[in-house]
Amino acid sequence: xxxxxxxxxxxxxxxEVAPAMRFDYYANALSTALTPxxxxxxxxxTFESHMTAAQAGPVCxxxxxxxxxxxxxxxFHEDRALEHSWxxxxxxxxxxxxxxxxxxxxxxxxxxxxDSRMDFMVxxxxxxxxxxxxxxxxxLRQWIxxxxxxxxxxIASTSGWGRVLGAYLAELSPEAIxxxxxxxxxxxxxIGSLLALIAAERDLPPPVAQCRDDSLHRRICDxxxxxxxxxxxxxxxxxxxxxxxxxxxxxxxxxxxxxxxKLLIDRRAAVAVRMIRSSVCRRLSLAEIGRRAGFxxxxxxxxxxxxxYGMTPSRMRDEDQRSPDDAEHSSGS
Numbered sequence: 390x391x392x393x394x395x396x397x398x399x400x401x402x403x404x405e406v407a408p409a410m411r412f413d414y415y416a417n418a419l420s421t422a423l424t425p426x427x428x429x430x431x432x433x434x435t436f437e438s439h440m441t442a443a444q445a446g447p448v449c450x451x452x453x454x455x456x457x458x459x460x461x462x463x464x465f466h467e468d469r470a471l472e473h474s475w476x477x478x479x480x481x482x483x484x485x486x487x488x489x490x491x492x493x494x495x496x497x498x499x500x501x502x503x504d505s506r507m508d509f510m511v512x513x514x515x516x517x518x519x520x521x522x523x524x525x526x527x528x529l530r531q532w533i534x535x536x537x538x539x540x541x542x543x544i545a546s547t548s549g550w551g552r553v554l555g556a557y558l559a560e561l562s563p564e565a566i567x568x569x570x571x572x573x574x575x576x577x578x579x580i581g582s583l584l585a586l587i588a589a590e591r592d593l594p595p596p597v598a599q600c601r602d603d604s605l606h607r608r609i610c611d612x613x614x615x616x617x618x619x620x621x622x623x624x625x626x627x628x629x630x631x632x633x634x635x636x637x638x639x640x641x642x643x644x645x646x647x648x649x650x651k652l653l654i655d656r657r658a659a660v661a662v663r664m665i666r667s668s669v670c671r672r673l674s675l676a677e678i679g680r681r682a683g684f685x686x687x688x689x690x691x692x693x694x695x696x697x698y699g700m701t702p703s704r705m706r707d708e709d710q711r712s713p714d715d716a717e718h719s720s721g722s
Contacts, residue, residue: 400439426462438453448577457516459510461511483514484497490507499544575649585639609638657682657693
């Protein structure tokens with residue numbers, strides 16, 4: 390299985406390897422990108438697998454696809470005491486079976502959290518497509534103080550915050566990480582925030598007391614509003630200014646069913662719209678307005694405005710600059 394690496398992407402594909410070598414190379418790729426696994430079934434003549442990975446700060450984002458096979462986390466592997474990692478796996482295509490604490494048939498769109506210290510087996514009987522997210526226990530505990538309660542349990546994507554998490558993770562590919570105009574901390578904070586909300590739905594111990602700190606929440610929102618135009622601003626910058634931990638910031642927002650990333654983008658969008666509709670800013674290009682509002686990428690700026698306001702920035706400017714006479718004539722025609 391060959392491995393070609395760009396600045397932030399690593400790729401593996403059995404298509405570059407002779408069929409007799411594919412199982413061994415697949416196992417090596419799993420050990421490199423994920424955790425050591427033992428291939429226990431599969432057709433060596435037709436077996437194929439493709440994998441792409443990108444490191445997004447504390448989270449490794451991986452996309453996997455290929456043909457049917459079965460793998461098992463080796464319970465006696467010598468590395469078990471050396472690295473402890475957690476894995477959030479999203480099934481994007483056909484159903485397959487897992488056994489991790491209990492037997493679960495994972496349907497398309499469903500998710501499961503895996504602890505590398507525990508036995509884990511996957512049985513895939515057809516073609517598969519998987520979004521895989523690897524992170525450390527320390528990172529996960531910033532969001533969920535007792536994540537063990539989620540291990541091996543199916544997370545459905547049909548209701549509640551599971552629907553939001555599943556849709557978000559399906560779009561968060563390694564290529565999206567590499568091309569993202571946002572800091573990777575914003576992208577990974579969304580994962581942690583949504584997992585915290587899912588834990589709250591299941592009545593797991595919350596990362597903070599049940600009472601909401603409305604005063605701190607207002608301070609956080611005000612600080613985000615004041616600094617939203619700064620390029621590369623992240624949750625750690627806001628927490629540092631408020632003299633609180635990043636964990637406290639995210640927990641406070643989660644208690645109000647909010648995330649740092651959404652508040653930041655909403656604020657930037659609101660600032661940009663005010664500038665677009667202001668006669669004072671008519672001489673500014675739309676790209677400059679987006680930049681001043683905090684959007685580093687013009688296309689991302691356009692997508693955000695379109696999704697929130699139902700029209701592109703250019704159409705918004707055109708409609709707001711029409712004279713009253715033009716509007717009256719248009720409505721009467």
